[in-house]
Amino acid sequence: MLDPLDQLKHLVVDSCPELQEIEMNCCLTTFKYSGTMVPLIFASTSRLINISIVFLAYEPALSYIVTGFPSTLPRLETMTLLCGEHERTIVPEGPFKFTYLRNLRLELVLTGHENVRNTDVLDYAHLLKIAPFMETLELSMWITSCRHQPYREEDGELRMGPPHQHAHLKSVRISGFFGHKDQVELALHILRICTMLEKMEITPKLEISDELALLEYRYEEQQHVDGHRVATEFVCKEDHRNVVSVERATPFCWETHEATVEERLLKRRRVE
Template identity: 75%
Template sequence: MRKSYFKTSTGYKFPGDKEFITRVNTVLRQHSGTEVERMEIKFALHSKNADDIDRWVNFAIASKAKEFAINFSGLSKSLIFFDLARGKRIVREEPYNSPSQLFSPNNGLYLRCLELMVVSLQLPADFEGFVSLKSLTLVDVSITDEDVHCMLSKCNLLEFFEIAYCRMVTSIRVLHPSDQLKHLVVDTCPKLQEIELNCSPTTLKYTGTMVPLVFASTSRLTNINILFLPYQSALSYIVTGFPSTLPRLEILTLLCRERERTIVPEGPFRFTYLRSLRLELVLTDDEKIRKTDALDYAYLLKVAPFMETLELLMWMTTWRHQPYCRKDGELRIGPTHQHAHLKFVGISGFFGHKDQVELALHILQSSIMLEKMEITPKLEINRGLLVSDYFYEEHYMDDHRVATEFVCKADDRNVVNVVRVPSRDENRSSMDG
């Protein structure tokens, strides 16, 4: 008998440790000798449960499991990230230490996907690698730089590598050539200082502080997704930082928090392959005065002449709401840069501030092939920032009015759509009615 999928988790109930362990042991005895495609264990267990867990690991090895996942938080992966991002400890007891037999040469013959979450890992001295492993995920794993290096250097078929919230890791380095690694995900390893890989990935997703990113070649890197935790100018990083080294970048997603304006030097640099750009911008106050300027982002039309889709997800965390009116002064109208490829623009978090109006008008007037510009006051910025519209909903009508009065009025092609988002009070009134 062959079983394609085997999962041991809490289901819809929340049994205690002993009940869960008894249930798993019973099920595994019933399936002794069965070949397993995937085995997944998800429950809040610790080192004190090592004897039982070791037997489960041995079962996975004996059943020639091609995919093996251990998650001793008892939570889904998204909830693990949600808690860890807020500094919440997932496990309060000593984590389970992965046994040496998991890394035996015999196991490496079959294993293609390994996911380890909330465990401790120390490779045996004779570890030779997993010859068939293509996907490796480490989340909240106690592991050293040396063991990360060893796993990456000895798993020659590895295509996908994800490492997140590994608190001991300071460096991710592989100096020997690796042509197989295509997808790299690095998420909030607090002590990380450098990433240096002798490979040419296709996609990169990075969350954390700004660290050196060094690859043997960036010729294949077409899709990057970066979230900077400290304050960092998105425009400056796009033009002078790591993205500027990527000649074939097609898709860029970047989230930055900014509190000061950065003047980017003019230069010949261009993203000639960039087709889609998504910027998530948190623009903050400094002593009740906002020093950032949304109009600066009009420069993107120059550096990405073949861009087709532009999404600007903004959050103005200013101390007071100030939608534009004529007494605030004339709108700045700079020289338009004729952009012949931009077809869709989405602007969310449009609070009607003067520089937001100016940016929307500049893009509208410069984009000669524009098919649709959608503007909404609703906050759509994500990445677990715990943003709520509650404190902004009372201004939705003003924001909608400003966009309609100043942006729609300048639209002679009928491409602008200003989304009217009802406030909480309006929703309550409609329900009462």
């Protein structure tokens, strides 16, 4: 006789403050979770192919991807992860690979302390090493609570990520590109090592899906102007295959933006 849970294919867990652990031995294919980091334990034979996680507290995304439960999922194809980070984490080296991962969307709120940011966007070059068959990458950033400092040549030479080739990544979209030095370095690293890259879209526009974060955002036109200028000057200059496109941010109306976000939040409450 089949266990009733064997028929369960999709599971959504949304903001359960008393939750301490999730352990599943069924055949889920899709899992969505929002909340604080708790142990998420799935059977070693899990068939999960699509996961989406929103952390409601500061958590190091890169470290979690490598050492958290996603590393135990042998069939994972698509992953979305939203979290806030205020400290840089050292990623452990190891033989682990996301062999099946094809699509990755990372939404990062990178915050500073006393106008200084300790996180390093170039660290995310490690993703290309552990996901050798990834085909699409979306990196949505919001850099906040730190000094806006667009890259200039006098800021020093641009660093390079780990030297290796990635033969499957075809599409990259980087949003929230304000022109910071480490953002430029990551874009150039992807451009240099991804031999099959067909398009890289860069925009200063914020595209994270966290409505509450967007509600708190105050548009600063200079960030968008600098992001477009730096991407055009330093990334497009290294584009010898004509795959990079840099989008301008559309004129921003705070009143319209605020009303739109509040409407989305209201609709979400009605659904819940």
